Amino acid sequence: MATLDPIEVMVDGHPVTALPGTRLLDVLRGLGLRIPTLCHDDRLTPYGGCRLCVVTRRDGRGGLVLACSTPVLPGMVIETHTPEVVEARRQQLQLLLLNHRLECPICDRRGDCRLQELMFEHGVSEQPYPFERPLIPRDESSPVITRDPEKCILCGKCVRLCDEVQGVAAIGIVHRGLQARVTTLLDRPLDCEFCGQCVNNCPVSALVARPYLDDTPAWLREPATTTCAFCSCGCQVTGETWNGALVRVTGAGVDEPNRGKLCAKGWLGWDVHHAPDRLTHPLVRRDGRLMDATWAEALDAVVGALRRARDAGHRIVGLGGSRLSCEDAYAMQRLMRTAAATPHIGLGPAGGARALVEGMGALTGAPRSTATFDDVRSADVVLVLRGDPARTHPLLKTELVQGVTQRGQTLVLAHALSGPLDRHATLRLPVHPASEAALLHGVAARLLALDPGLASRVHGIPGAGEWLASLAAYDAETVVRQTGLDLTALDALASVLGHARTLATAVITGLGIPGDEAAVTRAAVALDALVGGRGVMVLGEKANLQGVIDAGLHGEWLPGGRPTASADARAEVGVAWGQPVPPPAPVPLLTAIQADGGDPVGVLYVAGQDPAGAWPGGLRGTEAVAAAAFVVVHDAFMSDTAQQADVVLPVAILGERAGSLVAADGVRRPLVRLEPPPRAVPQDRDIFREVSARLGIAMPEEAALVAEMEALCGWPRPRASVQCLVPAEPPAAAAPIDGLLLDGSPQVFRSGSITDHSARLQELSPSVAVKLSRREAAELNIGDGDTVLVSVGDRAALLRARVDPEVRPGMLVAPWRARWGTAASRMIPGDEPAHAHIRRSS
Amino acid sequence: MIEPHAAGAATLATPPVAAAAAAAPDAPGVEALVDTFIAAHPGGHERLIPLLHLLQERLGHVPFEAQDVVADRLGLTPIQVFSVLSFYHFFTLTPRGRYPLKVCMGTACFVRHATRLIETIQDTLGIDVGDCTPDRLFSLEQVRCLGACGLAPAVMVGQDVHGNLDTKAMRRLITQLRSQGRREAVAAAKETPRG
Incomplete structure (x- = not known):
């Protein structure tokens, strides 16, 4: 793009160069200038709500402008610390205090509050306006999170993070003027993923986490940053201790890969350390x-x-x-x-071991992924296979939500299960369980049929000829039969992949996800080579x-x-x-x-x-x-x-x-x-x-x-690349589908044996239950709370039923393992999809 | 409490249109409305406000059930729809009357005694600002400037602006609207004979 030539602007009397399109705030902060903000967050689209980032513009349409939402323009003349800027910020802080109950000495956030810092810097101690602050009671009806509307300054960070980053949009700002407040629909208790991003990014203490409420002021707590070990995303989290005990966990600032983002497990699951049933003696x-x-x-x-x-x-x-x-x-x-x-x-x-060893290792000579989070972020098309990362790898999910909502990324989701990410997918391909590999072979064959020249991309790779020949077995009819998709869906995928400038592929793994993870990985690597993608990322089930x-x-x-x-x-x-x-x-x-x-x-x-x-x-x-x-x-x-x-x-x-x-x-x-x-x-x-x-x-x-x-x-290991291709396995005889697909793969609050021992996560996840769609509930006359008999072949379990609108018709979702008795793990025979029958027994 | 003028309303059989609005909006009807709109207007979230306008116009209000349908079709969550809806006073959660009386309280109308018009309506129909008559024929709202300051004091009924109103003209307007409602109800009943 030719427009990326740097432009020159004047900042506080000094010439400065910047790239066009950059936000003024980034330019100013890049110069080391302190520009206060309360509503700004680098991970969100500009908002301009708190109006503390005002600076004086001297050229063109002069006056006070918002640094956070103004792009730099050639010849701009900006002054950052004029008397009117300081006065505007002071008055704005006083206006913000209209909504804020000042009780700093006893507040949970004392010493760790952006508003308190800014008030101190600007010499503001109270609000001088003759308005009464609306009295709104504190809301403690939700699990874990307490909302205090009288402290909320309506910066909207929580609402925007919930929407743009987490993709849940469980809360919103309702009404207007003095009545405006952040709440759920009809003030119901929160029913969300409890990722904690709203709490961790609240600049004041309008949102607090009850498990982490304590009397220790910020300056007495000792922070240490470690790597979260609940899944394989590698998120950096900060644990704060006092007297040797962990009293608070937050996302670690701007550190890669999560940049402050968290999920319920990484935020709350640490009470496992003190679980009463920990083994302490040999x-x-x-x-x-x-x-x-x-x-x-x-x-x-x-x-x-x-x-x-x-x-x-x-x-x-x-x-x-x-x-x-x-x-x-x-x-x-x-x-x-x-x-x-x-x-x-x-x-x-172990979830992902075969995908890395028999999948990546077989084709690249090294048992490692060929793509990273950066590749997933920067690709314009992301293909997610086998499962919903919202359930297994929450950080990947937030990256994909941000990609779709903020960067216009195309998200293709191909798996048989239900999950929260479905809502955000550009193209949702609900394939038959365990048919992802057939889908990839089929679409590769289709792309080659549309553009035979593509084959030249893989010609240099040993085994390419055999792979190309093996695709002949995956004609459209076979793929349609194997995947249960129609031809339109297959063509839509071919079109997306054919037009993709950059493609990144993610393979989700975890016990209970049907299908051969290694075969899907090999198919994904071959397809990636064919379309010239960024690589394939295998997400292991467990941390390391x-x-x-x-x-x-x-x-x-x-x-x-x-x-x-x-x-x-x-x-x-x-x-x-x-x-x-x-x-x-x-x-x-x-x-x-x-x-x-x-x-x-x-x-x-x-x-x-x-x-x-x-x-x-x-x-x-x-x-x-x-x-x-x-x-x-x-x-x-x-x-x-x-x-x-x-x-x-x-x-x-x-x-x-x-x-x-x-x-x-x-x-x-x-x-x-x-x-x-x-x-x-x-x-x-x-x-x-x-x-x-x-x-x-x-x-x-x-x-x-x-x-x-x-x-x-020899860490860091060099990036692996494709060394050879192997023929696609011949299409399996399509197994007749008898009954409902039993999905025992990881769930948002329950991902394995460790999370089962966290009292906080147990509070968030429903008691041992089998979830079913509204359609099945109506057809089989099963209601919420009924006891049902779920059977796969001759293995059966009695479970409590829960009707969940998020579950796709034709499926049952049960915990893989539960603390007091096993559920899906005993019924599911292995990699192959398990078809279950369910009937009411009470 | 019922004023003499309101007695007429008591004799009036509930007009079919009003009855439709009064009944809980049946979800298929709302779904059909929303789906037709969505099909005719391809696009994204920017269709939210026009859709809310449509529902407010057709249903007389936008109940939560209708908001759920809108949220589902636009890929939003219900709270996101309610957040927008609650920001704009134009949208209501409770039904508006068939003839929503919007009394302008802008500066020009205010100094020309718009409050008297409010009082007249309150006395005549027995309803407060924000309320609807039991027969769902009239509702009363205050609005900011209608942009018809030359006609002050002005009242807007549906799409029509009535200006230079005094107490007497206001009463006459109400009577006139009431008989118009009766005529339309009878005509509608003839068109769709009901058992």
């Missing part, structure tokens, strides 16, 4: 019962079992989880590969999926993305460790755990997963745990696996840990300890190091271990 099974034990006894039992199994040549299996930090995962695989001398390690069915794989906790991958199959790579790592590295296992980890082929598991060492409680029934996790001769579990809670274990070792979780996480964007971010764990339980790696030492192989101490890991892993 447990050892004696005479068939798990009993409290000392650390020495527990470690002796673990070491004894490992030594016996190792020396007897029995199979030892190390099952890690993507909640582990990089350091913990590194220590675990080092223990398993050296002291326990077993190749059977990995993540099993990428980091755990980078650290080598996977049978096929050594630290730093070195393939275990390569003897050179094993030798290189072996030199660093001073120990030989075993070659890859002859069978996949899942087979090893299930002990198929008659080779029984001597020791099953589980850290960060719950095969007995959280795996789909079809994977036979419960049976595998029961069959293993000796089971060791690291967990913070008494999971189903822990209940069957021989030794249970309590560990630190979430903000009790130090170390690092690698988010879905491939960036490694620090974990900073916010508060100590109960009874000083160790981190996972402290246990692994001790066990390794007792088995005769001493691991380096903390600093040396981290240095060794960093040297091997």
